Amino acid sequence: MQIIEMKVLRSIYYTHTHFLHRNLSRTPVSLSLFSRHFHSSNPRFSLNSLETDGTQRAPHAWTAYEGLTPDLSTPTNRHKGITQGNESASGDETDADFETHRTYGKAKNANLSDGDKTQMAKNARYIPNENTDGMSRKKAFSVNGLGLGDIVGNKKKGKSRVKWVCENCGYSDGQWWGVCRSCDFSGTMKRFSEVETKNRGLEFSETLARSWLPKDTGDVEPVKLIDVNSGVKKTDYRIPLFGPFGSEVARVLGGGLVPGSLVLIGGDPGVGKSTLLLQMAALIAEGHDSGQPTCVVYVSGEESVEQISSRAERMKIGANELYLYAGTEIEDILTKIQSLSPRALIVDSIQTVYLKEITGSAGGLSQVRECTSALLRFAKKTNIPVLLAGHVTKSGDIAGPRVLEHIVDAVLYLEGEKCSSHRLLRSVKNRFGSIDELGIFEMSQLGLQVVLNPSEMFLSDQNSDSEFLAGLAVAVIMDGSRAFLIEIQALCVSSSTVSRHVNGIQASRADMLISVLAKQAGLKIQENAVFLNVVSGVSLTETAGDLAIAASICSSFLEFPIPSGVAFIGEIGLGGELRMVSRMDKRVSTVAKLGYKKCIVPMSAKKSLATLDLGELEIIGCNDLKGFINTVFTKN
Incomplete structure (x- = not known):
C-alpha cells in the first residue's frame, strides 16, 4: 500500500515539474510598446504559489491588454510581481521605453489646439490609489497622453x-x-x-411657433363665454361675400370668411384653384360690406406679377385695392404686407414658399409644416384671414404631411372632370360650419360661373314620344343641404351567360335590388344580363335612389318607357316594401320647382307631405313593389 502511494506522489511531482519548470517566471512578456501582455490565468500553475509563507495569496485578475486608466486594471498585485522580477530581462518596459512613449505623446500634442489639449488633460487625469506605485502612474498617464481618450470622448458639435x-x-x-x-x-x-x-x-425659432397664445401667462385668467362674445358684433363674425359667385362660396364656408381663419383649397392641376382664389380676392377687395374698397394681397410663388395681371384682365377683374406680389420667402412676405394691413391674404401655393431657418427645399415635409404654422400664427395674431392653395398627390390627397390638414381651420376641394366644364367645391373640414355643403360652378372664359340649376348637369333631354326612353328613371339625391335630380339608365338583355355591370352604383346594392325584383315582384330576369349606369359620372351612395333603380330595370325589362315628368324617391327593403328616406320635404320641393308633374314616394311619406304647397306636382304613394309596378307600368 505504501509503494502505491509513493508511485502516485512521484508521478504527481514529475508531472508538475514538466508543466512548470524552474525557468518559468511570473513576469509578463511584453509584445509591443503599448504594453500588451499575456498572463497566466490561474495562480495554481505558478511555482511561487507552492511556497508557504503563512499567508493566503489573493487570486490575481489578469487581462490581455494593459488598461488605459488605473480604474480598468488591477495594478496592485501585477506591478508587485513586476518589481520582484528582472524587468529588463523579462522584456518589460524600461525607463528608456517610458521616455519614448512620453516623447511621442508630446509630439502628438504639439499639433493639437488649446481646446483639445484641455480635453486631453481631463481625460488623462489620474485618480490616486494607495496601492499603486510610481511606475503604474507613469504608464497610465503615458497611454492617455497619446490622445485616445480625446478621440473616443469627443462630442459632436452638430448631428x-x-x-x-x-x-x-x-x-x-x-x-x-x-x-x-x-x-x-x-x-x-x-x-x-x-x-x-x-x-x-x-x-427652433420662436417666431415660427404654432401657438399664438401669450408667452407670459401670469396676467391671463379664465374668462366667461358671455364676456368674450359680449364685445364682438355679429357682423364682424364673418366677412360676407356678395353676388352669385360669393354666395356659392360662402355656402361652402358656412356663411362667409371668418377673420383670422386659415383656409386650404386643394385640387388637381388645372382644375381652377388659382382662378377661384383670384376671384375671391377681387370680391373681398371690392368691399361691398364696408362701402369702400379694402386692401387684399395676392402672393404667388408660381406666377409672375405680369402673368397674374394678364389672367385678371381676361377675367375682367379690375379691383383697385388688389395688390399682387411674387415671392416665396415667408418672412419677406409677412414683412412686406405689414404696412398694407390687408383684409385678407392669399398665398398660391403653400408648396412653393419656404423659411430660411428650416432645412430642406420648398415643398418638403418640414417646410410645408413650418410655413403653415407661421401663417397660422400670423392669422391668429393679426385677425387677417389667410387662404392657401395646395397641390394634391396622385391619390387626390393634399401633398405634404398629414399634419397640414390638422393645422388649418378649413379644407376645401375643387373637383372637376377633364371632359366637363363643371366644377364642384366641397368642404372636408370646417371648424366654423358644416362639411355637407356643395358649390357648383362652370368654368368659362370669365372664370368660374355659378350654375343656377344644378340638376341640368345630370339630366338628359327627354322626349316622351321616343321609343328609346325605356330604361330611364329620375332619382332625387341629397348632397349636403342641396337636392339634385340625377338620371339612372338600365339595360336588360337576354343572354346565355348571366352578367351584371354597374357604373356609379354599388355592385352589392344592385345585386340586392335585382334579387328582390325577381323574388318579390315576380320578374323573371335571372337569365338576363343587366347593365346599370348613372349619367354624368355621379356616384349614387344613398338608398334614396333604390326606387329609381328598380323603375329603370322594370322599364327596360318590360320595354315600357317612363314619362319624362315623373321622379322617384324611396328605399326598397328585402321584403319588397317601400321605406321613407330623410329630408323628404326638401327633395319633393326641388322636384316641384323643376316643373315635374308626378313624384312616386312610399305611402308613409305621402301623409307627411300633404301639408306642403307643391303647386301642380302630384304625389303618388305605394306600399310595395307590386303596387309600384302596377301603378307606373300600366297603360291608362
Whole structure:
C-alpha cells in the first residue's frame, strides 16, 4: 500500500515539474510598446504559489491588454510581481521605453489646439490609489497622453438625424421602406433631415411657433363665454361675400370668411384653384360690406406679377385695392404686407414658399409644416384671414404631411372632370360650419360661373314620344343641404351567360335590388344580363335612389318607357316594401320647382307631405313593389 502511494506522489511531482519548470517566471512578456501582455490565468500553475509563507495569496485578475486608466486594471498585485522580477530581462518596459512613449505623446500634442489639449488633460487625469506605485502612474498617464481618450470622448458639435416620413399618413421610420408600414401606400416614404444644435436640441425659432397664445401667462385668467362674445358684433363674425359667385362660396364656408381663419383649397392641376382664389380676392377687395374698397394681397410663388395681371384682365377683374406680389420667402412676405394691413391674404401655393431657418427645399415635409404654422400664427395674431392653395398627390390627397390638414381651420376641394366644364367645391373640414355643403360652378372664359340649376348637369333631354326612353328613371339625391335630380339608365338583355355591370352604383346594392325584383315582384330576369349606369359620372351612395333603380330595370325589362315628368324617391327593403328616406320635404320641393308633374314616394311619406304647397306636382304613394309596378307600368 505504501509503494502505491509513493508511485502516485512521484508521478504527481514529475508531472508538475514538466508543466512548470524552474525557468518559468511570473513576469509578463511584453509584445509591443503599448504594453500588451499575456498572463497566466490561474495562480495554481505558478511555482511561487507552492511556497508557504503563512499567508493566503489573493487570486490575481489578469487581462490581455494593459488598461488605459488605473480604474480598468488591477495594478496592485501585477506591478508587485513586476518589481520582484528582472524587468529588463523579462522584456518589460524600461525607463528608456517610458521616455519614448512620453516623447511621442508630446509630439502628438504639439499639433493639437488649446481646446483639445484641455480635453486631453481631463481625460488623462489620474485618480490616486494607495496601492499603486510610481511606475503604474507613469504608464497610465503615458497611454492617455497619446490622445485616445480625446478621440473616443469627443462630442459632436452638430448631428444630422435622417428619418423617412410617409407623405400620405405622416408615419416616420429610421430606414426607407418601399411600402408605408402604416397606410400601405407605396412610394410615399420621403427623406427628412433634422439638424441638432450644440445643446443637442432641434433648431427652433420662436417666431415660427404654432401657438399664438401669450408667452407670459401670469396676467391671463379664465374668462366667461358671455364676456368674450359680449364685445364682438355679429357682423364682424364673418366677412360676407356678395353676388352669385360669393354666395356659392360662402355656402361652402358656412356663411362667409371668418377673420383670422386659415383656409386650404386643394385640387388637381388645372382644375381652377388659382382662378377661384383670384376671384375671391377681387370680391373681398371690392368691399361691398364696408362701402369702400379694402386692401387684399395676392402672393404667388408660381406666377409672375405680369402673368397674374394678364389672367385678371381676361377675367375682367379690375379691383383697385388688389395688390399682387411674387415671392416665396415667408418672412419677406409677412414683412412686406405689414404696412398694407390687408383684409385678407392669399398665398398660391403653400408648396412653393419656404423659411430660411428650416432645412430642406420648398415643398418638403418640414417646410410645408413650418410655413403653415407661421401663417397660422400670423392669422391668429393679426385677425387677417389667410387662404392657401395646395397641390394634391396622385391619390387626390393634399401633398405634404398629414399634419397640414390638422393645422388649418378649413379644407376645401375643387373637383372637376377633364371632359366637363363643371366644377364642384366641397368642404372636408370646417371648424366654423358644416362639411355637407356643395358649390357648383362652370368654368368659362370669365372664370368660374355659378350654375343656377344644378340638376341640368345630370339630366338628359327627354322626349316622351321616343321609343328609346325605356330604361330611364329620375332619382332625387341629397348632397349636403342641396337636392339634385340625377338620371339612372338600365339595360336588360337576354343572354346565355348571366352578367351584371354597374357604373356609379354599388355592385352589392344592385345585386340586392335585382334579387328582390325577381323574388318579390315576380320578374323573371335571372337569365338576363343587366347593365346599370348613372349619367354624368355621379356616384349614387344613398338608398334614396333604390326606387329609381328598380323603375329603370322594370322599364327596360318590360320595354315600357317612363314619362319624362315623373321622379322617384324611396328605399326598397328585402321584403319588397317601400321605406321613407330623410329630408323628404326638401327633395319633393326641388322636384316641384323643376316643373315635374308626378313624384312616386312610399305611402308613409305621402301623409307627411300633404301639408306642403307643391303647386301642380302630384304625389303618388305605394306600399310595395307590386303596387309600384302596377301603378307606373300600366297603360291608362
